[in-house]
Structures are given as structure tokens and as C-alpha cells.
Amino acid sequence: MAFLDRRNKDIRNLPGFGTTAGLAVLFLYAPIAFLALYSFNAGWSISQLEGFSLRWYKAVFANEGIQNAALNSLTVAIIASSIATVLATAAAMATVRLRFRGKEVAYGLINFPLMVPEIVTAIATLIFFAAIGFRLGLMTVIVAHIVFCIPFAYLPIRARLASMDAGLEQAARDLFARPFVAFRRITLPILMPGIVSGWLLAFIISLDDFIISAMVAGPGATTLPVHIYSMLRLGITPEVNAVSSLMILASTLLVLISAVLSRKTKT
Amino acid sequence: MKAPPDTGLAALLLSPALLIIAVFMVVPIGITTLYSFLEPARFGGVIWEYSPEAYIRLLFERDIFDDTLSFSTDYLRIFLRSLMQAGVATLLCLIIGIPTAWFIATRPDRQKTLWLMLVTVPYWVNLLVRTIAMLLILRDEGPVNETLQLIGLTAGPLPLSYNNFAVGLGLVYSFLPFMILPLYAAIERFDFSLLEAAYDLHANRWKAFVGVVLPILRPGVVAGSLLVFIPGIGAFLAPDILGGGKTMMIGNLIGQQFQGSRNWPFGAALSTVLLSLTLIALFWSARRAAKSGAQVL
Secondary structure (H helix, E strand, C coil), X not given: CHHHHHHHHCCCCCCCHHHXXXXXXXXXXXXXXXXXXXXXXXXXXXXXXXXXXXXXXXXXXXXXXXXXXXXXXXXXXXXXXXXXHHHHHHHHHHHHHCCCXXXXXXXXXXXXXXXXXXXXXXXXXXXXXXXXXXXXXXXXHHHHHHHHHHHHHHHHHHHHHHCCCHHHHHHHHHHHCCHHHHHHHHHHHHHHHHHHXXXXXXXXXXXXXXXXXXXXXXXXXXXXXXXXXXHHHHCCCHHHHHHHHHHHHHHHHHHXXXXXXXXXXXX | CCCCCCHHHHHHHHHHHHHHHHHHHHHHHHHHHHHCCEEECCCCCEEEEECCHHHHHHHEEECCCCCCEEECCXXXXXXXXXXXXXXXXXXXXXXXXXXXHHHHHCCCHHHHHHHHHHHHHHHHCCHHHHHHHHHHHHCCCCHHHHHHHHCCCCCCCCCCCCCHHHHHHHHHHHHHHHHHHHHHHHHHCCCHHHHHHHHHHCCCHHHHXXXXXXXXXXXXXXXXXXXXXXXXXXXXXHHXXXXXXXXXXXXXXXXXXXXXXXXXXXXXXXXXXXXXHHHHHHHHHHHHHHHHCCCCC
């Protein structure tokens, strides 16, 4: 029974820890599950189920305000995350592969957007555009999003690059001579999973943003979270639940895709 | 001293990203600090005249008739409330996060991946959506109150929403994954075979846990606490949606200066103070980490 005794002493299994973990996960999921459940309610209520129906989803898809906002959100997220990913890839190449002075400063500056509270970024960006007399619109939202997307795209790309064998590039460069060809033929394909997951993270972060978009969006440039927020003035409706559920679905799918991609690359 | 060989290429590769961040983030923050020392224009914006009024307003109330200053704790209280709420949320996240991260990190590999996924997915769900979901749960007619009344524990609905409790819980809900993930990373790095010796020597595993494991957790605790505390102080959505009249936090007060009451210099001053607090907290923990030789983030 020495084995049992050992197991009992094993610090890996502390009593109550499993329960806490279970409750933590329940705590994380219960509210969003409840919200999703009531999006299928046949009635108007958000506290009494009156049968299953897709009417609120139909209402969401027929709602022009939501459509425009969703289109704006997608436009901003696609443009901002793509530009941020290109910039982040270049920056990661420099900080991981090259030797130069001031690397610490460069690294700090790239991660700076992560250190500033969102509300500060939001009003600073608003003040900046007002000060230079730039009219608020979709453009201002895109620019603001590029800035905070850069570190999110940068981190997975840097991680991937750091775990990659630099000898491969060296060998390629010895053979091809031109660094750009070595980058395109060797580095880029191996780096691709990191780039894709960086892009996905930046994309989700862009879709997630509320306060910065709310501050710098001009008329007609409302993004989906800003639009949902304005719908709340009439209280939480099943329609809010339905559009929210769609957003939950979208981000869950994107995270799963990103996870599958990064798992594939580990093997 | 010779310049390192790759400086030119590095500058070429780095300058687009760094320029964008510098122009659209560092410069705006500089202008914001500048604006905090100017006079407010009536409908938003500023008048280019030096005035320390925004900072005076943080601590003093100016009499409308004779311009005398009297000490006022109105805004100070909002700052203290923000610090308190963020602090309590951080503590709660630690209490829930340590056992949870420990449990996950000690599972076999396949289960570990599943648990990690379970914790990660809610983190990427839109924060506004999650905050609305929290309000749905906590409302007077929400499932928690309905259940409590159904089983006869309470006669009427408990005041779970539109108060400090709801805001605090909303903050925990918003940022719990931020705590679990770095804690997990710290535990994951730990070599459990080293511990075999430790818990053979200690009388029981709780002693081993507190004596041996907690110090190992430290980098995770520091990183997780920063990741919860910092966005917690500046939170906007949780106090806005889950809070009521007396639960305002700094984030909401700042937002107000650019929407409703329109005092840009005051909003800029509040932002400057908030950012300073944040950066002080970051540098302080970075320096402590450097001293103890641990990696923070």
C-alpha cells in the first residue's frame, strides 16, 4: 500500500482544487450560456422561456443598423489586423534575428500599447485627432486599432521565430545569397503558423474593442460593440442576446482555429 | 566602439511598427498631458491658455461665488474606489486562480489542453457581451435570484446588481483568465521531481504546498496580479453596465469628460494620473522582479 500512501501525499492532488477549477469554469461559462439560451426564446422575455424560436436571429439579420455596424467591424478588423501583422512580422524579424543597439527600447515600445489602460488610449487618440484636425470616421478607428493590434500580432510571431532554427536561414542564405529570397522561401513558410495565429489574435482583439472605437468613431462608423452598447439604452432585449450570441460563436470559432493551428505546428 | 552589424536593416524592419506606435500612441499621450494644463472650452476641446485648474479640481472644490477653494474628497473617493475594486478583484482572482491553475497544470497532457482551452475561450469572448451576460445573471429577475426565491432561501430578490458587489464580481468575471494563465505558466515550468524530496521531508502536502510551492508561484502571481489589477483600475464597462449611482470608477469619470460634462482638460488630467499610477505599478514590479532574478511577463 506504499503506492496509495504516496498518492495521498502527492502534492499534485490537493483536496478542493479540482472542485475550485470546476466551479471557476462554471463561473466563466454560466452567464454566456444563459445569454445564449435566451436568444432562442420565442417570447419577448429575457427571464421566462416561452419555447424555441429563431425569430431574434431573423430580427438581427434584418436589422440594418446591426448590419452596417457588423460590416464596419469586419472592415476595421480585417484591415487593422492585416497591417498590424505585416508590421509585427518585420519587427519580430529584427528583434529576434538581428543584433543592434536599442533592442530593449524597441521591444518596450512595441509592447507599450499593452501597458496603457484602454480608456487612456481612447481619449488620447481622440484628443490627438482633434488636435491635428483630422475628422473622425472609419479611418480614425482603423488607425487606432492598428496601434493596439501590433503587440498582439507580434507576440506569437516572435515566439514562433524564437523557437525556429536560425541555422536553416543561414544555410539558405549560404546557398541563395540574397536574404530576401531566403526569407520568402525558408523563413516565411515555417513562420506562417505564427503569423496566422498572430493575425487571428489581432483580429479578435479588434472585434472585441469597445471603448477606443466608441471614442474615435465618427458618424456612420459605428462598430458592432458600440452599436450593441447603444441598443442597451432600451434595456437588454432578446435581440441583444441574439447578436451577442453570434459574437460569442464567432470568437469561439476563431480561438479554436488558432489553437488547432498552433498545435499542429508543435508536432 | 563599433556599431553592431545589423543596425541599418533593423531600423528598416522596425521603423514602420515603431513609427505607428510613436505617432499614434506616444505623441497622443504627450498631447493629452499637455491638454491637462489648459483651459477647457465650453463644448469640448481646449483654450490655449495655461491653467492648473484640472489638477486643483481633483482635490478641491471651487466656490461658485467667491472662488475660494475647499478640500473635497469627491474625486479622491472615486480613485480610492477604483483602487479598492481592482485590489479586491485581484485578490479574489488569486484565491480562485491558484487552485485552478494548479489543478490544470497537474493534469495529464490531454486533459491539460482541454482545461486550458476551457479557460482561454471566455477570455476571447467580447468583453461587452460578457458584461451583459453577467448583468442578465445578476438582475432581480435573473436566474440567481429566481432560484433563491424558488427554494425559499430569500423572500424577495437580493440586491445583486447595480452596486459595488456587481461591479466587483464583473471585474473578476472579466479578468479571471488573465490570472489563471500566467499562474499556469509558472506552475508548468516547475519540475515536479524536485518536489518529491520536499514532500518526503515535510509532514504533509499542505505544508509542502505553502513552504515550497508558493515561492515558485511568485512570478505567476506577480504577472497575473498586474494583468488583473491594471485593467481593473481603468475598467469602464463593468462599472458602467453593472454599477449604479454610487459605484463610478476612474474610467467612467474620464469617459464622462468627453461625452456628457465635456471638460477635456479635467479628463486629460485624470488620464495622466491614471497612466502614471499604472506605469509606477509596472516599473515597481519589473524592478522587484529584476532584483529577485525572476521573469515577470
